Amino acid sequence: MIKFDFFLNTNKMAKRFSITYIFTGLLGVIFLDKFIKIYLENNSISLNSIFTFNIFFIISTGIIIYLTINHMQKVIKNVEEAYNDLKEKDRLAPYEFALDHSVDEIHWFTLEGKFIYVNESTCKKDGYTKEEFENMYLEDIDPNFTRQTSPICMNEIKNTPNWRIESTHRRKDGSVYPVEVSGHAFTYNGKEYICAFARDMTQRIKNRNKITTMNEELQKSLKEKEILLKEIHHRVKNNMEIISSLLNMQAYKSDDKKFKDSMKESRSKIHAMALVHEFLYLGENLAYINVNEYIEKLLEDIKELYISQNTHITIDLNLDVMEFSINRCIQVGMLLHELCVNALKYAFKEDRDNLLCVHMKLIEDKIHIKIRDNGDGLKNINSLEKSDSIGMQLVHSIVDFQLHGTIEFKNNKGLECNIIFPKKEIK
Template structure:
């Protein structure tokens, strides 16, 4: 190994040859000189001695040439062996990379900056139908009809100047057929020359899957729209049916002279209307799962006020609500609560020819919803009477709070009657 290194030092090969030649030559001349001196000492110069000198000169020169050439041949063999070893090592080192390139699913192209192919892998040949030898004489426009000899260099410059360059294009096979590709590329420098490396992926299957997914999405979207229309129609019909029931109750009350019966029918109509109002909001709204509770409560209070308050009764409503959306179920429960408590205030707390105030506040505090309903009436002397009340309205209020909202309810006098309801935040968007 050290010997090969010694002789293969390219900076010293000429010097090694020269020194070797001089040493061999000087050695030969030294021995030749000794031989000639011996001859001259024992013989006089004659024709035979000159012939002998010439023969010795030729023999010594031949020996010097032989030794020099033999040394040069050894050096050349060592150089050739070292070159072959280096070439094999380089081939072994590049073998995994060549294997990876040739067995890549994506087509890999190397271009010069004018768009000429200088390398393609096996995937490129399989996709296009051309051989590697054919690609040696081809340009970008030969496989991509979107480019010409004039525009190909512009594309190479774009790849060179654009990080993460990508393009969707169409490539043409040798048989004339086309297939969609997604191309990415970047520039690199090799031996002080700039090249472009591009990766092309066949998008035929991806586009088929994309189109299939698009078709399925359109079908699902159409189906969803049909179901939304159907649900809206159902809510509309439910609302209309409730209005019919309310009208029937009104007709029954109109035929009766019993005031208690008429008041009962009026309250029943009002309860039905509060539930029908939910279906009306669902029918008119864009969301079939949740209702803007703020708009619902505003509309509910206006309808209750119109039904129960006479023209001589002046009432101011203090409405303070956090913006929330309730599910259908939760909205009906809260609507029924507000209906009962507000109707009680309108019926018993407010009087004509005075300033009446109804406060309805609803807040979202952490994970609880707080509802406060307060009037400015005279209040109650015995608050506990409300808990013992056997009226249908109060029984309904306690039933909704306890068993449906799983909350708590509290009544107290606060410049009028105040009711506070707290329940967990559920079924709220």
């Protein structure tokens, strides 16, 4: 009903209808008039003649009506088709606008790789017109494909979700530029097609190459700085060893045993700090040290320096795997050095089995260090809190003011020291 009203309300269709009706009617009247004249000239009027005339009139009028209606049906059909085409174009207009103004190149292919549609961006990039593309195939703009491999590529796109490759396109003038292409299959009017999106990668590759060059330069600069830092740590360690040698020479020239022992302890402390720098320049990481390996090496060096061959000692080493910064490693190293040296000097004897326990555990956000020997212990534990020895003052100073932790001494089948401090370094 809507389409018929549309037809009746159209001026052009009304003119066509009127002209067709008048033309058909005039032809019918002329033909009927001729027929009546011929009939009257050859026949007299009778009832049978009137009956025959009426039948002829009805037949001729029916023919006129049939021709008129048949013509109008064709007109209405044409109007409907034109209306549907116009409506379809109006519906697709926004999509065509979006496709033509897309930055990416958009191509529609048959499964044989023949172009059936390209947008304006494709024409501008490749230099061909849309009419030229109608007779072109994929290999005409992509030198990486041939007439044999193009259908293979189309079927691969059809059977691969999120298909994507990096390729090249060749312009009409012969120049080539890199593209990233993604593709999907779709069905339209019962036929399968491929829709491909190509994006120019020229600027992206320039940026990628620029970033790669910058990264290479940064890596080179970083490597140079790592070598320089390792060299600095190596020289610091060597300088500490020189100081240690100087102290050893001073001790060698003196006959005072107390002085010799003091020089020996100073050398040992210096060695504990030099060992940190040695681990830094020999290791892979210049910021952190594997504290487990450092403590093992530190205890071996202390044992070699203070224990005679006649003294048997077992070291119970139980350490969680941790990494310390250079500052914390020196702090913990000085603590262990002082407390272990005291155990080796005062708790162990040659005529029995000696045991030194060094445990370091990470419990929640706290680090727990336990150092215990199997000596005779101390009768007055509180004396360690008020000791005026340089070693004990150093221990308390490191725990209180550098590690921000607590320290406790107690007798437990020997002397036991427990130190607890936060895992996170407080600056």
